[in-house]
Amino acid sequence: QQPVQSPQAVILREGEDAVINCSSSKALYSVHWYRQKHGEAPVFLMILLKGGEQKGHDKISASFNEKKQQSSLYLTASQLSYSGTYFCGTEINRGSTLGRLYFGRGTQLTVWP
C-alpha cells in the first residue's frame, strides 16, 4: 500500500529548482503532500484529487496523473525554509480502504545558502 518516492535525498543551492516524485501500484483517489522538519510533526502542503488536477501554493506546486498513479511536487526558486523531509501520502480508490492514508519513505531536501 505504501507509495514509492524518489529521489531519497536532494541537495540544492538557494534559488534552484527540485522535483519530487511519488508513485503507487494502486488506483488512487487522492494524493497528499506534507513537509516535516526534524523532530516536528508533518505540515500539510496540498491535496490533489483524482481528475488530473494541478495545484500551486506560492512557489510549490504539484500534479497528479491518475492514469499512471503518479504525482510530482515541484519546488521552484528554493528557499532555505524549504529544507525538510517531504512525504507523499496516498489514498487508495477502493471502498474498504478509502479514508486511510499511506505515506512513502520521504525525500530529504536540503537547501544551502
Add this chain to the structure above:
Amino acid sequence: SQTIHQWPATLVQPVGSPLSLECTVEGTSNPNLYWYRQAAGRGLQLLFYSVGIGQISSEVPQNLSASRPQDRQFILSSKKLLLSDSGFYLCAGRTGVIAGELFFGEGSRLTVL
C-alpha cells in the same frame, strides 16, 4: 481550528513494560483518527485507523493495540514493549472520510531499552 494534543512527549521504557499513549482532539467532532509510527528511515507507517467510537482498523498486527473510548480520544497501548517499538508516534485526525487534510499532534518519542 482543529488541534490534537498528544502525550507524553517523550518516554523511555524497558523491554517488556506496558505502554499508553493518548491523544485528544479539539475543534471538530466525529473526526477520523490515525496512529502512525515513524522509525528512522522508514517514513510514516500507518498503525491504526478509526472512524468512530469503538471502531478500530489495524494495519499492522503487532503487539500494539488502539482504543477509542470517546469521540475525540484515541489511545495507543501495548502490554509488553519490544525493542522494535521504538520510534516517533504521531496521532493524526481528519474531518470527513475523504478529501480532507490530516492534522497531526506534536508526537511522542518512545525509546525502548
